[in-house]
Amino acid sequence: MQAYIRLTGETARADLTGLADWLSREDELRGCSAIEPPEPSPGHMGGISEVLIVALGAQGAGTVLAASVSVWIRHRRPSADIEVTGPSGQNVKISLRDVPAADLEPLLRRVLER
DSSP states (O other), X not given: OEEEEEEEXXXXXXXXXXXXXXXXXXXXXXXXXXXXXXXXXXTOXXXXXXXXXXXXXXXXXXXHHHHHHHHHHHHHOOSSEEEEEOTTSXXXXXXXXXXXXXXXXXXXXXXXXX
């Protein structure tokens, strides 16, 4: 099962790389994530945003991912928006400027837990 994380905004590419590095420090998520460029649409030269794909093989990995992403957001506070799609296809789009820190982890858990 996989989760997909997409960031938008001027610093999205750098922020996504930083998030991938952050997640690689979690024992349960180490080696489970990769940034993948989107498939180009027919007639286009390439995609405009990358996606961080996280494999959620271990029991509880969704909980670990939700906790880690929420801590990363609280420490980073990038001026971007984040979209997270969980293994079941549930999706949440969060404006990082508008969500209170206390609400981040529960919101992400609902999307990422199986």
